[in-house]
Amino acid sequence: MKRVGVLALQGAVREHLQSIEACGAEGVLVKWPKDLETLDALILPGGESTAMRRLIDRYGMMQPLRDFAESGKPMFGTCAGLILLAKTVVGYEEPHLGVMDVAVERNSFGRQVDSFEAPLEIKDLDGAFDAVFIRAPHIVSAGPSAEVLCVHDGRIVMAKSGQFLGCSFHPELTEDHRITAYFLSMIPSRSGFPLPN
Numbered sequence: 001m002k003r004v005g006v007l008a009l010q011g012a013v014r015e016h017l018q019s020i021e022a023c024g025a026e027g028v029l030v031k032w033p034k035d036l037e038t039l040d041a042l043i044l045p046g047g048e049s050t051a052m053r054r055l056i057d058r059y060g061m062m063q064p065l066r067d068f069a070e071s072g073k074p075m076f077g078t079c080a081g082l083i084l085l086a087k088t089v090v091g092y093e094e095p096h097l098g099v100m101d102v103a104v105e106r107n108s109f110g111r112q113v114d115s116f117e118a119p120l121e122i123k124d125l126d127g128a129f130d131a132v133f134i135r136a137p138h139i140v141s142a143g144p145s146a147e148v149l150c151v152h153d154g155r156i157v158m159a160k161s162g163q164f165l166g167c168s169f170h171p172e173l174t175e176d177h178r179i180t181a182y183f184l185s186m187i188p189s190r191s192g193f194p195l196p197n
């Protein structure tokens with residue numbers, strides 16, 4: 001069974017675990033560096049990126065998370081999690097993890113619409129996905145290695161770049177688990193049985 005971690009320092013953790021389990025994988029709470037050791041993939045949830053960053057530093061998770069990215073295993077950032085993954089955060093000198101080839105802008109749908117729902121057309125997904133946006137960022141630009149998966153209102157709200165998947169919205173807050181399933185499909189299947197000599 002695939003083991004998928006959810007960074008559990010702050011934010012929408014439980015809903016991601018439920019979605020992972022609804023897709024037939026094992027969900028694992030991740031708080032400490034050792035929790036990353038046996039995972040096949042990791043989700044960075046939505047919440048508040050600045051608060052999450054403080055906790056990442058306090059729990060000594062920055063380097064272990066970078067090492068995890070370096071290992072090539074799939075990582076999925078939703079909303080604040082996308083901000084943590086991005087190589088550039090508009091208006092900030094330094095990124096957080098800075099591993100995904102996108103630039104993001106925080107709170108970019110305006111203060112007057114703190115949260116809203118929208119049916120999205122997502123590449124490779126049949127039929128609309130009803131997405132919940134909460135003080136959401138958007139992807140201002142996607143680097144050459146990134147593939148844009150969804151544009152809403154002229155703004156990129158979902159992209160994939162190699163092992164990294166990111167979206168502006170909260171896919172875990174609906175009963176529609178197709179995006180979690182899409183992420184799980186990015187986990188390479190384990191190599192088959194060793195052949196006899």
Ligand SMILES: NC(=O)CC[C@H](N)C(=O)O
Pocket residue numbers: 045046047048049050078079080081083106107134135136137
């Ligand atoms: N729902 C969310 O994750 C909001 C993200 C938050 N506005 C931030 O900048 O971190």
